[in-house]
Amino acid sequence: AQSVTQLDSHVSVSEGTPVLLRCNYSSSYSPSLFWYVQHPNKGLQLLLKYTSAATLVKGINGFEAEFKKSETSFHLTKPSAHMSDAAEYFCVVSDRGNQFYFGTGTSLTVIP
Amino acid sequence: EAGVAQSPRYKIIEKRQSVAFWCNPISGHATLYWYQQILGQGPKLLIQFQNNGVVDDSQLPKDRFSAERLKGVDSTLKIQPAKLEDSAVYLCASSETGYSNQPQHFGDGTRLSIL
Numbered sequence: 251a252q253s254v255t256q257l258d259s260h261v262s263v264s265e266g267t268p269v270l271l272r273c274n275y276s277s278s279y280s281p282s283l284f285w286y287v288q289h290p291n292k293g294l295q296l297l298l299k300y301t302s303a304a305t306l307v308k309g310i311n312g313f314e315a316e317f318k319k320s321e322t323s324f325h326l327t328k329p330s331a332h333m334s335d336a337a338e339y340f341c342v343v344s345d346r347g348n349q350f351y352f353g354t355g356t357s358l359t360v361i362p
Numbered sequence: 363e364a365g366v367a368q369s370p371r372y373k374i375i376e377k378r379q380s381v382a383f384w385c386n387p388i389s390g391h392a393t394l395y396w397y398q399q400i401l402g403q404g405p406k407l408l409i410q411f412q413n414n415g416v417v418d419d420s421q422l423p424k425d426r427f428s429a430e431r432l433k434g435v436d437s438t439l440k441i442q443p444a445k446l447e448d449s450a451v452y453l454c455a456s457s458e459t460g461y462s463n464q465p466q467h468f469g470d471g472t473r474l475s476i477l
Contacts, residue, residue, distance in 0.1 A: 282463045293366070293453055293468035294405070301463040340404055344462035349418075352404035 252277050252345045256353035264361045269313075269328040271356045273341035276322060283324045284342040285315055288355075294340060300324060311335070336360045363388060366469035368454050374475045380442035383472045387435070387456030393417075395466060396429055396439050397453040405453055411437065412460055441474075449476045 257272040275281060282301045286294040298309025305317040315326045324341060341353040367386040375381050387394050392413050397405035408427065410418040413434040422429070426445070431437040441448055451473050455466040 284465055286468075291470070291473070293470045294455075294466075296465045296467070299463075299465050346462060348460055348462045350407070350462075350466065352406075355402075355404050 252281070252343055252349070252351045254341050254343050254351050254353040256339075256341050256356050258356050259354065260357045260359070262359040262361060263331045265333055266330050269326070269331045269335065269358065271326040271339050271341075271358065273324045273326065273353060274322055275324060275341070275343045277343060277345055279346050282344045283315075283317060284344070285309065285313070285324075285326050286340045286342060288338040288340065290337075297326070297339075331358075331360045333360050333362060366454055366456055366467055368452075368469035368472055370472055371470065372473045372475075374477065375444055376477045377446055378443040380440065381444055381474060382438050382440045383452050383454075383474075385437045385439070385454030385469060387437070387454070388467055391456035391458050391467075392434075393457045393460030394431055394437050395455040395457075396437070397455065399451040399453055399471070401450070408439070408452075410460070417460070444474075444476050446476050449474060 253276045255274045284299045285297040287297050288294045297313050298307045300307045300317045308314045313328050339356045344350045369384050394411045396408045399405045408422045409429045411431040414431050429439045451471040453471045455468045457464045457466045
């Protein structure tokens with residue numbers, strides 16, 4: 251069975267410092283992986299996706315993620331946090347059965 | 363391209379009342395999803411449509427929840443009667459084909475409060 255583990259429920263960073271949000275997955279097959287961001291009272295917005303092409307994926311707003319098959323990880327990073335990055339982030343994996351599995355989310359706080 | 367539209371944005375009802383939510387997916391998207399998101403949790407899939415047919419409704423509480431997508435475009439989700447534990451945000455999402463390599467696009471959701 252597929253699953254997604256977001257290793258941190260809360261992350262706090264200072265504005266201008268790097269962001270690292272960790273995601274590990276389990277999948278029997280080559281998965282598709284996504285990161286979404288959810289701001290308060292909003293739906294989920296796609297940040298980036300990995301679908302078996304380049305392992306380093308660049309997304310919107312300066313975010314990127316690296317697919318590491320040997321570590322079954324898909325961590326989200328950003329070199330410099332902005333106040334507007336404060337939100338909830340979800341890692342999602344989908345499998346050959348076209349089912350999508352959501353992580354439990356990581357709440358990012360950016361300290362001015 | 364217009365995004366996924368949902369209405370209403372907020373709804374407050376008393377327990378045992380009924381409520382309905384509406385979703386208009388992105389034009390041309392064949393797959394439509396309804397999710398329930400309880401505060402502090404990730405979205406939980408309630409039902410998935412492919413055009414106007416149901417693909418997965420295994421987690422839909424069918425004794426009180428129903429959903430339809432009659433013409434393969436708009437969809438409605440209904441709760442009757444509502445319980446206190448139904449307080450949540452109901453998110454609608456769509457994707458072009460529903461394949462695993464295609465992302466879902468989400469609406470802003472309907473926040474339901476049960477008194």
